[in-house]
Amino acid sequence: MTTRFSFQLGATDGKARSGVIDTPRGAIRTPAFMPVGTAATVKAMMPESVAATGADILLGNTYHLMLRPTAERIDRLGGLHRFMNWSKPILTDSGGFQVMSLASLRKLTEEGVTFKSHIDGSKHHLSPERSMEIQRLLGSDIVMCFDECPALPADRDRIAASMRLSMRWAARSREAFGDRPGHALFGIQQGGLERDMREESAEALKAIGFEGYAIGGLAVGEGQEAMFECLDYAPEMLPVDRPRYLMGVGKPDDIVGAVKRGVDMMDCVLPSRSGRTGQVFTRHGVLNIKNARHQDDPRPLDEQCTCPACRNYSRAYLHHVFRSQEIISSMLLTWHNLHYFQELMQGMREAIGGGRFDAWEAEFHAQRAEGDI
Numbered sequence: 001m002t003t004r005f006s007f008q009l010g011a012t013d014g015k016a017r018s019g020v021i022d023t024p025r026g027a028i029r030t031p032a033f034m035p036v037g038t039a040a041t042v043k044a045m046m047p048e049s050v051a052a053t054g055a056d057i058l059l060g061n062t063y064h065l066m067l068r069p070t071a072e073r074i075d076r077l078g079g080l081h082r083f084m085n086w087s088k089p090i091l092t093d094s095g096g097f098q099v100m101s102l103a104s105l106r107k108l109t110e111e112g113v114t115f116k117s118h119i120d121g122s123k124h125h126l127s128p129e130r131s132m133e134i135q136r137l138l139g140s141d142i143v144m145c146f147d148e149c150p151a152l153p154a155d156r157d158r159i160a161a162s163m164r165l166s167m168r169w170a171a172r173s174r175e176a177f178g179d180r181p182g183h184a185l186f187g188i189q190q191g192g193l194e195r196d197m198r199e200e201s202a203e204a205l206k207a208i209g210f211e212g213y214a215i216g217g218l219a220v221g222e223g224q225e226a227m228f229e230c231l232d233y234a235p236e237m238l239p240v241d242r243p244r245y246l247m248g249v250g251k252p253d254d255i256v257g258a259v260k261r262g263v264d265m266m267d268c269v270l271p272s273r274s275g276r277t278g279q280v281f282t283r284h285g286v287l288n289i290k291n292a293r294h295q296d297d298p299r300p301l302d303e304q305c306t307c308p309a310c311r312n313y314s315r316a317y318l319h320h321v322f323r324s325q326e327i328i329s330s331m332l333l334t335w336h337n338l339h340y341f342q343e344l345m346q347g348m349r350e351a352i353g354g355g356r357f358d359a360w361e362a363e364f365h366a367q368r369a370e371g372d373i
């Protein structure tokens with residue numbers, strides 16, 4: 001345990017790196033996948049189950065929690081860790097990304113964003129200052145700058161204007177964050193798919209100085225090829241000795257490609273959200289348990305998986321409880337998917353540590369059949 005926040009770089013293998021982020025609430029092994037706990041819960045999971053999958057950190061959702069039950073109420077009740085019974089590190093997003101995708105009647109100005117709640121229509125505002133206050137009230141260990149993520153495709157002028165606004169907001173976020181030992185503020189690089197804009201953004205963030213740096217503005221519809229092309233240069237623009245967090249990624253092959261290119265942390269709703277829709281991730285590829293072909297299949301989802309779903313239940317059973325819309329269906333499929341994503345990260349951490357990432361990646365791709373399994 002430590003009272004400080006620090007990142008120890010461990011092994012490197014090509015551009016891939018493994019390491020450990022030390023925080024007062026525990027260590028985060030990198031490369032790390034962060035499950036999303038939207039409304040103070042990873043849906044269909046008890047916190048101890050999330051920990052059992054191997055997650056060292058989870059994401060809290062500023063936009064949802066500021067609307068309901070409000071950050072002030074969570075603060076009065078002892079903070080988000082106490083509230084949701086998760087004692088390990090929590091990273092909270094700034095709320096900005098979700099406002100742009102969920103709220104209505106949004107008004108964006110230099111100052112910030114005003115909007116109406118998608119829950120009850122009440123009026124709210126977010127700004128760098130208000131976002132820092134909310135994330136402080138929640139008690140999160142890693143705080144994200146308030147930024148603007150432009151939808152792609154966008155022309156260069158739009159990308160430049162949006163990136164420069166985000167850099168001004170990054171400076172205001174740093175100022176408002178204040179001096180909080182043991183807590184971290186991460187800046188977010190913007191710039192779309194424009195190399196020079198990414199460079200300008202990285203320089204602006206480094207001049208301000210952050211405990212970690214996120215790569216934003218990706219996984220917003222550009223496609224995997226364009227994302228990887230950007231990741232072929234963007235991570236190296238950021239300080240080598242600080243964590244690099246690629247936001248909103250992704251499918252297993254996105255994650256592997258990002259780690260290969262020097263990314264340390266990722267978050268995505270995919271394993272939890274898709275689990276509730278019957279989509280199952282395995283080392284051999286993806287299947288949907290809803291498909292009638294599973295109704296008599298006595299085999300587990302994945303013979304080599306050690307999660308509770310694979311140890312104790314057949315595909316036939318999981319098909320039945322999904323079709324019957326039983327609550328246990330979401331529990332078991334979410335657990336399995338989160339377990340698989342953590343197994344993927346553990347496999348890469350070990351491979352990088354052993355200098356055999358390329359062999360591990362080749363095996364990862366070789367095992368995955370095309371289509372359903």
Ligand SMILES: O=c1[nH]cnc2c(CCNCC3CCCCC3)c3[nH]c(NCc4cccs4)nc3cc12
Nearest residue numbers: 036038060061093097149216217218219220247248
């Ligand atoms: O530049 C960005 N700035 C800030 N956030 C971004 C996010 C949200 C990351 N997950 C937050 C979580 C907080 C807790 C609740 C769940 C989200 C992104 N997500 C994606 N792609 C996945 C996408 C998800 C939805 C549309 S695209 N690209 C992103 C780019 C940015």
